[in-house]
Amino acid sequence: xxxxxxxxxxxxxxxxxxxxxxxxxxxxxxxxxxxxxxxxxxxxxxxxxxxxxxxxxxxxxxxxxxxxxxxxxxxxxxxxxxxxxxxxxxxxxxxxxxxxxxxxxxxxxxxxxxxxxxxxxxxxxxxxxxxxxxxxxxxxxxxxxxxxxxxxxxxxxxxxxxxxxxxxxxxxxxxxxxxxxxxxxxxxxxxxxxxxxxxxxxxxxxxxxxxxxxxxxxxxxxxxxxxxxxxxxxxxxxxxxxxxxxxxxxxxxxxxxxxxxxxxxxxxxxxxxxxxxxxxxxx
Amino acid sequence: xxxxxxxxxxxxxxxxxxxxxxxxxxxxxxxxxxxxxxxxxxxxxxxxxxxxxxxxxxxxxxxxxxxxxxxxxxxxxxxxxxxxxxxxxxxxxxxxxxxxxxxxxxxxxxxxxxxxxxxxxxxxxxxxxxxxxxxxxxxxxxxxxxxxxxxxxxxxxxxxxxxxxxxxxxxxxxxxxxxxxxxxxxxxxxxxxxxxxxxxxxxxxxxxxxxxxxxxxxxxxxxxxxxxxxxxxxxxxxxxxxxxxxxxxxxxxxxxxxxxxxxxxxxxxxxxxxxxxxxxxxxxxxxxxxxxxxxxxxxxxxxxxxxxxxxxxxxxxxxxxxxxxxxxxxxxxxxxxxxxxxxxxxxxx
Numbered sequence: 001x002x003x004x005x006x007x008x009x010x011x012x013x014x015x016x017x018x019x020x021x022x023x024x025x026x027x028x029x030x031x032x033x034x035x036x037x038x039x040x041x042x043x044x045x046x047x048x049x050x051x052x053x054x055x056x057x058x059x060x061x062x063x064x065x066x067x068x069x070x071x072x073x074x075x076x077x078x079x080x081x082x083x084x085x086x087x088x089x090x091x092x093x094x095x096x097x098x099x100x101x102x103x104x105x106x107x108x109x110x111x112x113x114x115x116x117x118x119x120x121x122x123x124x125x126x127x128x129x130x131x132x133x134x135x136x137x138x139x140x141x142x143x144x145x146x147x148x149x150x151x152x153x154x155x156x157x158x159x160x161x162x163x164x165x166x167x168x169x170x171x172x173x174x175x176x177x178x179x180x181x182x183x184x185x186x187x188x189x190x191x192x193x194x195x196x197x198x199x200x201x202x203x204x205x206x207x208x209x210x211x212x213x214x215x216x217x218x219x220x221x222x223x224x225x226x227x228x229x230x231x232x233x234x235x236x237x238x239x240x241x242x243x244x245x246x247x248x249x250x251x252x253x254x255x256x257x258x259x260x261x262x263x264x265x266x267x268x269x270x271x272x273x274x275x276x277x278x279x280x281x282x283x
Numbered sequence: 284x285x286x287x288x289x290x291x292x293x294x295x296x297x298x299x300x301x302x303x304x305x306x307x308x309x310x311x312x313x314x315x316x317x318x319x320x321x322x323x324x325x326x327x328x329x330x331x332x333x334x335x336x337x338x339x340x341x342x343x344x345x346x347x348x349x350x351x352x353x354x355x356x357x358x359x360x361x362x363x364x365x366x367x368x369x370x371x372x373x374x375x376x377x378x379x380x381x382x383x384x385x386x387x388x389x390x391x392x393x394x395x396x397x398x399x400x401x402x403x404x405x406x407x408x409x410x411x412x413x414x415x416x417x418x419x420x421x422x423x424x425x426x427x428x429x430x431x432x433x434x435x436x437x438x439x440x441x442x443x444x445x446x447x448x449x450x451x452x453x454x455x456x457x458x459x460x461x462x463x464x465x466x467x468x469x470x471x472x473x474x475x476x477x478x479x480x481x482x483x484x485x486x487x488x489x490x491x492x493x494x495x496x497x498x499x500x501x502x503x504x505x506x507x508x509x510x511x512x513x514x515x516x517x518x519x520x521x522x523x524x525x526x527x528x529x530x531x532x533x534x535x536x537x538x539x540x541x542x543x544x545x546x547x548x549x550x551x552x553x554x555x556x557x558x559x560x561x562x563x564x565x566x567x568x569x570x571x572x573x574x575x576x577x578x579x580x581x582x583x584x585x586x587x588x589x590x591x592x593x594x595x596x597x598x599x600x601x602x603x604x605x606x607x608x609x610x611x612x613x614x615x616x617x618x619x620x621x622x623x624x625x626x627x628x629x630x631x632x
Contacts, residue, residue, distance in 0.1 A: 124411075130382055130413070131385040133385060141389070168378050171373070
């Protein structure tokens, strides 16, 4: 897919992709009148670079054996991943209208059995990285050259099993494992640093045997370089890209709103948010 | 003051032996993993490890994983035979279950081992959400089920069945002896889906080869028939039930034993058929708390079907944190030795 994107003339840029991922997410939020939209807007650039620069996959064959595995540990970010899966052509755009409704393939929290392209059932926070370790070991058993990516939140750094998995990945030298940490500094009860301080992050991961990079997770060019470095690293180490992101990125009136884990958006504001996002795109 | 009341050890205890232990010699606490075999009893070594090696010969997708307890779960037998298929995950049980889920995602069949206390109490969410919710083909095989160690509550998994019975889509197996464990290992390897199995390790008693018995997943088996009492049992309590039947035969009490090695899904048909043969006392015997195990599963089955035995009773561990000590002492104290079980049955006849 990576090659495909690059060789197609007039292919959408990564900026376009990120904009459309944000737009898809806002449209889902509008359908449901709720959703973890601030997280989705914040992580959209990471997902754009994942799905339209880094990941190897076939939209028409979501369980193609040689695909890179992308695990969404943070189940409540499902709205963001659906937005990316729609943009990637893995989920039809028409299904966007069903988000979070009865019998939809797009439930509020991501589950493997519901959605094509959703590799695991996340949501019980802190489980993704451990599963990624097992998948990394499994891929090596099969002599596969695929990568396994785990997208997790900074809140999941509070969870013990995250660090069991981090230690294990270092122990096994899992050079096919790339962990993406979305650091938006907001947890259910308030700012992450006041809930449970997890800094200094790169030093922690390095101490567990990882190659660590910390980047602006809303700067696409920087993300591209970080993903390339993570994939091309010769050292037999797992790789982490710590992405500092801004919640609600791309919609100025939401960016400046008092932040909380579950950002309230009034029903009439969803259309305004889409307009604001589009206006930002034009300028 | 702790809920156990005042400190009761040392000299005070030495001077006041417990009434139920009177006449019994003071034994040394059993080893962490002690064999349940009585002196002179026939045993078979490491039935789980050896059966897994055998199953793995024709099943290259089988891998073994443990959290620093391979030697204590007989998985070391597999590790020695297939070092490239063995994953030592360190003393990190949560990771153990998640990594097993990951390997199962990639098409492998992980047999993961630890102690039953850790799998049930520490990793429930990881088995539930990492493995069972996705129906992944992981076999969680755990030593020290129920009261099989004298080390106290930290290692005594007296509630593991109650915990795992409540997990949707999980098959729960409690085999009796070396023969049962060996056959069950092959059966769960052939079964597509998540399984929790209780293990005995080391020199495991060999009993069921004397009977016309074969393990079949999901099936209860009538090991012996009897007119007065029906014992419905799982795990090594089936062995105890057979010993009890012999003891009671001397008193002209005729005991039937229905072995139920698969706790979930429960063979309700066999249980209703046997319990429905009227006039018998029905006793459910299990190496587990009275709460949430086979006893309550059978009781619920009977009640829902409107089958009322003459009397119903349980031989099970009390709803309590149990003592440390020697297994023979503790099995007598908590009523799961053959002798104690025979007395319980006689009282209810």
